Amino acid sequence: MTASFFLEQLTFSGGESIHLEPDSIVVIVGPNNAGKSATLREIRSKQVTEAYKTTRSHVIANVRMGRTGTTEEFLERMAPYWQPESGYYQLTALGDPDVSTGQFGQLGQFGLSYMGFDPAKTPENMLRLIWEQGHLSTLPNLFIGLLDLSTRINATEPADVFNLTTDIPYHPIQKMCVNPVLADRLSRYFQRAFGHALIVNRTFGNTMPLHCGPLPPFAPGEDRVSPSYARKLQALPLLQNQGDGMRSFAGCLLEVTAAASFVLMIDEPEAFLHPPQARFLGTLLAKEKPAGRQLIIATHSGDLLRGLLDANPSSLQIIRLTREGHLNHARTLDKERIRTLWDDPILRFSNTLDSLFHEQVVLCEADGDCRFYASLLEATLSEDTDTRMPDVMFTSTGGKHKIPTIAKALASIGIPTRAIVDFDILNSESPLREAVEALGGNWDEFQPRWKQVKAGVEQRKPELETPHVRKEIEKLLSEVSTAIFPNDVAKSIREVLKRASPWDEAKQLGLGAVPKGQLRQVAETLLADLRRLGLFIVETGEMESFVPTVGGHGNAWLAEVLRKDLRQDPHLENARKFVQGLFSPLPRATS
Incomplete structure (x- = not known):
């Protein structure tokens, strides 16, 4: 066993206590101003000034340290600092504290030099005492190091x-030498x-x-x-004469590979880096972390997080912070759920993980849907200088079937999560049931009404019955004489099939495809209850149904619509109301 100190538990001002594992990589994420960087500073401050009672903190209420290994194993780890000629340990660069005020004189306050000891001549009995009594502040740079931007930049200065x-x-460049x-x-x-x-x-x-x-x-x-x-x-x-991106990248690697600290905390390692470099750095941080050391990273970058996941470290732990008033709340993302997301080949290359850095998330079936609804949200708020723009991320799931998995993972760590889906999600029980359950609903409360609505839509007589469908398709096929099947004929066949399905019609009509009367009322209450849960079904059918005066589908339709006056065009009024309704308060996730 390797001797090590590590952060065992963090208690935040919101009351949550998070257990951390030794030899782990802990990533702290969350929206802006949630307390990510402050967490690192306050951990460092609490340990370096552990006997200085006036130390104040706002994010971290308590830090509990853990320890593994024996005194002899600790001395073995300190062997590189032993000077056989003098019979002492040379700890000059390990005992320099980060503070210079306060009352000194007792072991465990502000470093060896403040207690009258020469760090260059530390006796073995002093190290034994430090280890056995857990006086972390005596050797602050050994036990807990904080690697902010200035420290990383300074690491690239000549040694x-x-x-x-x-x-x-001691210096990383000296260790390279x-x-x-x-x-x-x-x-x-x-x-x-x-x-x-x-x-x-x-x-x-x-x-x-x-x-x-x-x-x-x-x-x-x-x-x-x-x-x-x-x-x-x-x-x-x-x-030393290059840009901050190069210097910060090199400084991170120099300190992580060569630092003596048991716990190394890094604040925003992605600073000044382009996305590919941030992702690569994340992979290297996971790969190069020395065994027996704990790495705590505060980041705003989904690319850095993706790099860490690329390295697939089994010890990775993700904590998401949020702020409510003066309290900072923390949740841990379940490892299996984040691995489920990351193992999906589609989601691996999407921006889903970036949702960890926003206050709320809206899941959409396709990229075009994201662009449409995000543009409308921006348009409805752009002239209102008194209203704060929601910190919301619209992200594509690549289809309805992916929504439950992603919604469950995001909701599990308290990200307010909504989903926008086309009306035809009511066509089958799956993935509707899974989406309801992922968002915290009880499917038994929705199933009876869903069955009624589904039956009502399907009782509508299709525009064409089977004999007519067969006749039209055979007619189209009889006109084909080329070796390569014509695209226009294939398109015509697809149009025939669409007219033969009541759900294809429902996708264009939405609630209009449900028979009027009591069944229509059932459908309306069903959609209203799903909205309160966070599942927003497009009542007009699909995105394109909001502006039926514009032809086409998908990107062609979207390009034409986005040329309109999104704020005032009367054809977009229903779409604007739909988007504004997305951000009514939702129940706070508790799972």
């Missing part, structure tokens, strides 16, 4: 030259992300900077310390 025989390499395998691996990662190698310059002078560019080949007789080769390196761009 001091050090004595390979007597000094301990003594570990060529690590240096080569990080260089290959950087090459893949930015098209440049990452090279340590050991001959620069009093410092060792990182260069980026093509790795210079050795000329005959050259090696890494040859003056001629040094000149080649110095001609390459310095990483």
Whole structure:
């Protein structure tokens, strides 16, 4: 067993306590201003200043630490810092606290140096005491590290030259210098992300900077310390002079692979990165996390989360934060549900996971539906400067049958979830039943009315009966003489089949396909109760039925409609009312 401290439980201001596993990767997600970054800062503050009672926090109410391993295993982990010549541990870079105020003098407050000890000469009995009594604030940079943007940028600054025989390499660049395998691996990662190698310059002078560019080949007789080769390196761009994206990416990898911290927290590692680089970084963070260490990541990026899922770490845990007033609430996403989403080949390349970063989500059957309803929502609110634009994401599920799975996963962590479906979802029990149950409804309360409505639609006589359908199709087939079946004939056959089905007609008419009278009233109350649950069935049939004066279907219809005045065009009035009705309060998820 490897000795380790880890975050065992986080209690948030909203009252929820989340259990964390050792050696895990914890990803904190949620809408803007939910407290993601503040969570990391307050965890760090509570541990570094554990004896400083005036420390205040707003998101985290309590942090409980766990510990694995024995004292001897802890000393074994500290072996790289042992100086046999002096008989002490050299912990200079591990005991520097992040605060400089308060009352000092007792073990466990603000670091060894504030207690009158020389961190460069730490006796073994002091380390034993630190471990056995759990004084994390004595060595804050060993136990819990916070990697924000400035820390990542600073990690790419040149490192001091050090004595390979007597000094301990604390800086990540120093560790690259003594570990060529690590240096080569990080260089290959950087090459893949930015098209440049990452090279340590050991001959620069009093410092060792990182260069980026093509790795210079050795000329005959050259090696890494040859003056001629040094000149080649110095001609390459310095990483410290590059953009923040390159530096932040490199800083993340340097700190994760070389940091001493038992728990390493990273705030928004995706900052300044394009989506493909953010996704790649997520994969590398999962792949490169040293065994026995805990990684806590606060992120706004679905791409980074996708990268973590690409790596398929069994220890991945996702926590979603939301804020209600001054309270921050937390929920854990069930691992099996997120894996179910991620294993679906369609959803893997969709934006469904981005819903974790929004306050609410609307599921639609297709991308065109998302664009239509999102455009109408924006149009209805664009001139109202006093009303906050809803933080809502419209996402396509690729059809009705995917809605229950996604809705169940999102609702399980408290994301207010709605779904818009065409009227023909009433055609069969599945996926209607699964969608109702995924949104928290009791199917037994809906089934009797659904059966009545379904029977009412199907009692309508189709426009064509079977003999007529057969006759029309045979007539169309008799006119085909080419080796390749004509597209226009195929289209005509499809139109014939559509007219033979009452549900194809219902998809165009919506409630108009239900017989008038008592059965129509049953249908209206059924749709109203489904809306209160979060399942919005288009009463006019389908998206295109909102504006029947525009011909075509799908993207062709949508392109024409979006040219209209979405705010005031009278033909879109029913569509505007439908979209506004999407955001009435829904019951809060409790599963």
